[in-house]
Amino acid sequence: MMKKSRIVLLKFLAIAGSIVAASSSQASLVPAGLVSLSGTGIGAVSTILTIHDNDGTEAGEVHWTPGGDVATGNVVGPNVQTKTQLFGDVGIDNAADIRIIFNASEPSGGSISLDDLVLNIFAPDGTILFTSGAFSPIFFPDTQPGTGKSGFAFELDLLQAALAEPHVSALNRIGLSAATSMAQGGLETFFILRSTTVPPCNPEIEVCGPQEIPEPGTLTLLGIGLIGAGALRRRRRKA
Numbered sequence: 001m002m003k004k005s006r007i008v009l010l011k012f013l014a015i016a017g018s019i020v021a022a023s024s025s026q027a028s029l030v031p032a033g034l035v036s037l038s039g040t041g042i043g044a045v046s047t048i049l050t051i052h053d054n055d056g057t058e059a060g061e062v063h064w065t066p067g068g069d070v071a072t073g074n075v076v077g078p079n080v081q082t083k084t085q086l087f088g089d090v091g092i093d094n095a096a097d098i099r100i101i102f103n104a105s106e107p108s109g110g111s112i113s114l115d116d117l118v119l120n121i122f123a124p125d126g127t128i129l130f131t132s133g134a135f136s137p138i139f140f141p142d143t144q145p146g147t148g149k150s151g152f153a154f155e156l157d158l159l160q161a162a163l164a165e166p167h168v169s170a171l172n173r174i175g176l177s178a179a180t181s182m183a184q185g186g187l188e189t190f191f192i193l194r195s196t197t198v199p200p201c202n203p204e205i206e207v208c209g210p211q212e213i214p215e216p217g218t219l220t221l222l223g224i225g226l227i228g229a230g231a232l233r234r235r236r237r238k239a
Contacts, residue, residue, distance in 0.1 A: 028133035028160055029117050032153040032195075035101060045191040046090045048100075049176045050081035052187045061177035064122035073177075076187055084122065085192055088170030092194045095156055095164040099193045100176065103151035104143040106185045113139045116179040117154060117190075121167045129167040132160050139182075155195070 051060040053074040060073035064084045071078040092098055100119065104112045115137045121130040140152065156164055180188055 028135050028157065029100065029119060029154040030157050031138065032099060032155040035099075035151065035153045035193075045101075045193070046085050047081055047189055047191045048083065048085050048174065049178055049190040050076040050187050051178060051180070052076050053183070056183055057179070057181045058183055058188055059116070059177075059179035061175070063120060063126075063128075063175040063177075064173045065126040081187075081189070084173040084175045086170065087168055087172055087174065090174075090192050090194060092192075093168060093170075095161040095168050097195045098156060098161075098164075098174070099195045100154045101151050101191050101193055102154065102178075103189045103191070104140065104180070104183075105187050105189070106143045106183065109143050110184050111139065111141045112143055112183050112188070113137060113181045114152075114178070115181050116177065118177045119156070119164075120175040120177070121164060122173045122175055124171050124173075129172065130164045132156060132164075153193075153195075 049060060049062055051058040051074045058074045060071065060075040060082065062069055062071045062075065062078075062082050062084055064070075069079060069083050071082045075082045087093070098119070100117065102114060102117070104114075106112055115135075117135045119130075119132045120128055123129055143151070155161075174192060176190055178188075178190060
């Protein structure tokens with residue numbers, strides 16, 4: 001009876017694991033916490049995208065071509081406030097260290113919804129080497145008022161970081177597309193920083209220390225495992 005119970009539990013966990021793996025493969029840029037750094041206004045950091053519109057919705061993209069940057073949508077400041085960034089210039093040599101910081105500049109720190117955020121990696125000739133997966137919209141009830149007040153960090157999940165890693169090279173470029181809604185002010189800016197856990201860390205240009213959030217799939221699988229283990233213990237007591 002005990003052997004049969006173990007077999008049932010193992011099959012249950014195997015099925016659950018395959019379901020979790022399938023759902024996690026669609027994950028992409030995920031929240032990595034709120035960061036508060038000094039001196040992050042436009043021109044002080046590696047700003048990659050700036051968007052603004054007056055109707056409450058904003059969307060924009062910047063990508064690299066052999067002729068240079070091309071910006072589309074509600075972008076502000078092409079080639080200055082909106083431009084692709086070289087990996088070599090931002091000092092990132094590991095995909096897991098990429099941090100995209102979303103700085104919403106809403107009146108009185110008001111709310112905003114980040115509806116889309118996609119990271120692209122381009123070769124020097126403009127070839128798209130990597131595109132992050134589908135983004136899950138996030139509503140922020142509060143923001144930090146004013147441009148340069150840092151903001152909300154996003155990172156590639158484990159799967160996306162592994163897929164992006166072969167394309168992290170000093171001469172390759174990072175591009176970004178984003179969309180927001182319920183915006184009452186602006187500008188909305190996105191800049192890139194390197195995350196590091198290896199001292200010394202410069203908080204002016206890096207996100208210092210780990211800001212890891214457990215993968216949803218990991219938590220789900222752990223919960224299923226605990227439920228299954230509890231069921232097995234109950235069967236043993238009855239036996």
